[in-house]
Structures are given as structure tokens and as C-alpha cells.
Amino acid sequence: MEAHPYTGAPADRPRLESLPVQPLLTAEFDADPGAVYDRLRRTYGPVAPVGLMGVPVWLVLDYREVLEVLKNENQWRRDVRYWRARAEGRLPHDWPLLAGYEVRQTMFMDDEEHRAARVTLHSALRPFQEPSTPQGWELRATVARYADELVGMLAAESGTAGFADLGAQYTRPLLLMVTTKLFGCPVELGDELVMDLWRMLDGGPDAGPATGRALAAMTRLAAHRRARPGDDLTSYMLLADPGMSDEQLGRELFMNAVYLNDITGNMVLNTLLEVLRGNAGVRRSLSAGQFGETVNRAALVNPPVANMCFRFAARDALLGDFCVRAGDVVSPSAAAAHQDLLAIGSSPMVGSTVSTRAHLGWGAGPHGCPSAARELGGMIVTTAVGRVFDHFTKAELTLPPDQLPWRTGPVVRGLRLLPVRYELSGRVRPSAPGAREEPVAVDTGRGDSHVRGMLSALRRLMFGNR
Ligand code: HEM
Numbered sequence: 001m002e003a004h005p006y007t008g009a010p011a012d013r014p015r016l017e018s019l020p021v022q023p024l025l026t027a028e029f030d031a032d033p034g035a036v037y038d039r040l041r042r043t044y045g046p047v048a049p050v051g052l053m054g055v056p057v058w059l060v061l062d063y064r065e066v067l068e069v070l071k072n073e074n075q076w077r078r079d080v081r082y083w084r085a086r087a088e089g090r091l092p093h094d095w096p097l098l099a100g101y102e103v104r105q106t107m108f109m110d111d112e113e114h115r116a117a118r119v120t121l122h123s124a125l126r127p128f129q130e131p132s133t134p135q136g137w138e139l140r141a142t143v144a145r146y147a148d149e150l151v152g153m154l155a156a157e158s159g160t161a162g163f164a165d166l167g168a169q170y171t172r173p174l175l176l177m178v179t180t181k182l183f184g185c186p187v188e189l190g191d192e193l194v195m196d197l198w199r200m201l202d203g204g205p206d207a208g209p210a211t212g213r214a215l216a217a218m219t220r221l222a223a224h225r226r227a228r229p230g231d232d233l234t235s236y237m238l239l240a241d242p243g244m245s246d247e248q249l250g251r252e253l254f255m256n257a258v259y260l261n262d263i264t265g266n267m268v269l270n271t272l273l274e275v276l277r278g279n280a281g282v283r284r285s286l287s288a289g290q291f292g293e294t295v296n297r298a299a300l301v302n303p304p305v306a307n308m309c310f311r312f313a314a315r316d317a318l319l320g321d322f323c324v325r326a327g328d329v330v331s332p333s334a335a336a337a338h339q340d341l342l343a344i345g346s347s348p349m350v351g352s353t354v355s356t357r358a359h360l361g362w363g364a365g366p367h368g369c370p371s372a373a374r375e376l377g378g379m380i381v382t383t384a385v386g387r388v389f390d391h392f393t394k395a396e397l398t399l400p401p402d403q404l405p406w407r408t409g410p411v412v413r414g415l416r417l418l419p420v421r422y423e424l425s426g427r428v429r430p431s432a433p434g435a436r437e438e439p440v441a442v443d444t445g446r447g448d449s450h451v452r453g454m455l456s457a458l459r460r461l462m463f464g465n466r
Pocket of ligand 1: 376
């Protein structure tokens with residue numbers, strides 16, 4: 001579908017600012033976003049005006065329109081300077097989502113600048129992408145080893161049978177360890193960063209300061225690796241673009257940390273949830289070893305990036321039943337588009353392997369998740385999920401699926417916890433964090449105290465942040 005530019009918008013079309021809007025983020029939205037998307041679609045059609053923490057936004061609901069917004073970069077821009085309300089000073093200065101949008105990095109660039117930034121990321125990720133390179137092989141082996149160690153720690157802490165939260169006791173520490181390893185972080189960056197990324201994405205009251213802290217931490221990391229290059233993503237980014245300042249590298253790492261840590265972790269949890277709640281397609285593909293298909297199917301049901309980043313209209317354009325004015329903000333919703341896709345296709349279409357690939361869990365178009373990052377994300381998700389089912393002889397939810405607690409926020413569809421009753425196979429060896437001889441393989445260059453720091457950070461994550 002093409003957007004239809006106007007030289008001037010027809011006068012009878014309502015402006016976003018003049019429409020009455022319902023707040024999107026409600027208790028109903030947390031519990032059942034699908035019901036909210038449905039109602040919006042029935043009321044407004046494929047595109048609906050909604051309030052996001054007091055700011056009106058066009059929420060794009062239907063698959064066709066979402067694809068148009070994702071793919072047509074000439075019309076739907078990423079640079080936040082296109083946003084009219086921002087340029088005119090009409091956004092509240094403490095609007096919780098603004099801090100994240102002010103961090104200028106790949107996601108919020110257009111055209112040549114954007115393409116060049118993606119090339120840099122691609123070449124920095126390439127060594128880790130291939131299973132045949134030493135870095136790629138080592139990373140794969142490390143993810144599996146971390147997963148095994150965390151299951152061993154679970155056995156030591158909670159026994160070989162009992163109750164566990166697969167969020168706090170497995171997925172979140174796993175992704176923290178992987179991020180630390182891949183980025184070449186000194187360990188003290190870890191847990192502080194994870195919580196700040198959550199605060200920023202969920203638009204909590206302290207989202208602004210949290211964004212500042214995460215950014216500062218990533219800038220320190222950039223400076224650290226410039227002085228002490230290693231076999232890590234940060235150092236490879238510098239190799240790919242030696243002219244990049246520490247501040248810009250910090251901004252890029254910050255955004256990659258969001259995806260690697262939070263989004264990938266949520267993809268792990270959402271996939272585990274589909275298996276545990278008996279999604280037949282997900283279970284079938286998992287037991288057949290079709291891990292890519294497992295992730296596709298889980299992403300179709302619950303994409304972790306439920307509502308993608310804002311785009312800004314370059315010119316007035318028709319979208320759905322509305323005329324979106326130049327400078328208006330639109331938020332393409334992958335979750336709502338999937339609901340639409342499932343309804344359009346009905347069961348025969350989405351029953352096949354080919355059609356599950358139509359999901360927008362990786363985004364689409366010029367700003368879609370870069371292929372090297374998808375490979376990496378997919379590898380981590382399938383390893384993390386696969387290891388759980390290798391080690392657990394029994395795992396069942398301890399809450400009915402409709403009572404599971406979800407995070408509140410406009411972007412991420414993520415579980416706060418994933419409580420299970422489990423039994424581990426006899427092969428799992430309990431390994432208490434303090435009792436390990438081999439530390440987590442993080443090249444900090446700073447000795448045992450940092451290894452202990454990492455382990456205590458893990459314990460805080462596991463038991464302190466429920
Ligand atoms: C299963 C895990 C992942 C999922 C579901 C995912 C999903 C996405 C989605 C939906 C977008 C597009 C957002 C938008 O258009 O607003 C995106 C972009 C991006 N992702 Fe991923 N991602 C994952 C893993 C990763 C990893 C591991 C990395 C890096 C190490 C990464 C790096 C990026 C980057 C840099 C972009 C921005 C691309 C651009 O704007 O040109 N992602 N991802």
C-alpha cells in the first residue's frame with residue numbers, strides 16, 4: 001500500500017490533537033491488550049488515536065498499514081526532529097518516554113547516516129554470528145554453559161524439585177551474563193544497567209534519570225574498551241568505525257543492550273510460556289528441533305516488541321480512515337497487526353511453516369532487526385529454551401495463564417515473573433554461586449573481586465527484584 005501525499009490535508013479531516021483519546025495504558029491493557037486493540041479497531045478502523053501518558057499518538061493496528069509504516073521510509077521518518085509536537089514545545093518536559101527518544105543512535109537516524117550505522121554494527125557482529133568462527137563458537141558454547149550453570153544454581157538454591165521463577169532465577173541472569181560477556185563489560189555495569197533499561201522502556205516516573213545512568217555506563221564502557229581492546233562487540237565496533245566518539249559508541253551500545261538484554265530475555269520468557277501453556281504448534285516445533293519455527297510461533301502470539309518505536313509523518317498522508325498530518329507521531333503495533341494477521345489468515349494460513357514467518361517480531365523494512373542481530377537473538381533464545389527442556393523433567397505453571405503478571409508499558413510485552421513447579425533430571429549437578437571454582441568467563445582484567453561482584457549481582461537479580 002502507498003501512502004497518499006497531500007499538498008494540504010482536506011479541511012474536514014480531524015487533527016490528532018482535536019480528537020478525544022482514551023489512555024492506552026490501563027489495567028485492562030496490561031491484562032489483555034488484545035481486547036483493547038480489538039475495541040480500538042472496531043471504533044476507529046486500522047489506525048486509532050490513543051493517549052500515551054497524556055500525549056496523543058496514532059496507533060497503527062492493521063497488518064497492511066503497519067507494513068506500510070515500517071517499509072516506506074520516505075514517508076515515515078525516524079528522526080525525532082520531525083515530531084511537530086516536540087518541535088513546537090508541546091510535550092511535557094518530564095514526559096517519561098522522551099528521554100529514550102532523545103538518545104540519538106541508529107534507530108533514530110534516517111537515510112545514509114542510518115545505513116552507515118547499520119554497516120558498522122553488522123561488521124562488529126559478524127565474528128559472533130558464524131558458528132564456525134572462534135568467537136561465534138565460543139559465544140554459543142558460553143550461552144549454553146551459563147544456562148547450565150544457572151540450572152545448577154537453581155538446584156542448589158531450591159532443590160532438584162520445587163518452585164522457581166524462570167524470570168528471576170534463569171532468564172534475567174542469563175541475559176545479563178551474556179550481555180556482560182558480549183559487550184566486554186567490567187562486571188559492575190551489570191545489574192544496574194538491566195533495571196535502568198526496564199525503567200526507560202516502561203516509561204516509569206524515573207525513566208529520565210534511568211536513561212541517563214544507562215547511557216553514562218555504556219559511555220564508560222566505550223572508553224574502557226578503547227583503552228583496553230578485547231574480543232568483544234564494543235571493541236569490534238571501534239574497529240569497524242575508529243572515528244566514532246565514546247559518546248556515540250555509548251549511545252549505540254545502550255540501544256543494543258536494550259535488544260540483547262531486555263527484548264531477547266522477553267522472547268525467551270514468551271517462548272517458554274507458550275510451551276508451558278500448551279501451545280501445540282510451539283511444542284511440536286520444539287520437540288522436532290525446529291527452533292526457528294518455535295520462535296516464529298511464539299513471536300506471532302506475543303511479540304516482545306509489542307508496539308514499535310515511533311515514526312513521524314514527513315508529509316500529510318492517508319492512513320487507515322484518517323489523514324495523518326506532517327509531523328504527527330505514529331506507533332506501529334506488531335501485537336495488533338498479528339491479531340489482524342491471524343484473523344485475516346484464519347487457521348489454514350497460519351497453520352503452515354511458511355506463513356508463521358510473516359510475523360513482525362523482528363520488525364520489517366529498513367529499521368528491522370539487522371540479520372546478524374536476529375541470528376544472535378535466535379541462537380540465544382533457542383539455546384535458553386532448549387536447555388530448560390533438556391534439564392527439566394517436569395515444568396508446569398503455578399498460576400493460570402490469564403493470571404500471570406505482565407509489565408506495564410507501551411513498548412514491551414514482558415512477564416514480570418514466570419512461576420513454575422519443576423523437577424530436574426538426575427544429571428543436573430547443584431552448583432552454589434559461592435562454591436564455584438570456575439568463575440563466569442568475563443574478561444574484566446580486574447581479578448576475583450569482580451567475579452564475586454558478578455555473582456552477588458546475580459543473587460540480587462535472582463532474589464531481590466521480584
Ligand atoms: C529475540 C530477540 C530480538 C527481537 C525480538 C528483536 C526485535 C527487534 C525489532 C522488532 C526491531 C525493530 C524495531 C522498530 O522498528 O521500531 C529491532 C531492531 C533492532 N534490533 Fe533487534 N531484536 C532482537 C535481538 C537483537 C539483538 C540480540 C541485537 C543486538 C545485539 C539487536 C539489535 C537491533 C538493532 C540495532 C535494531 C535497530 C535497527 C535499526 O533501527 O536500523 N536485536 N529488533
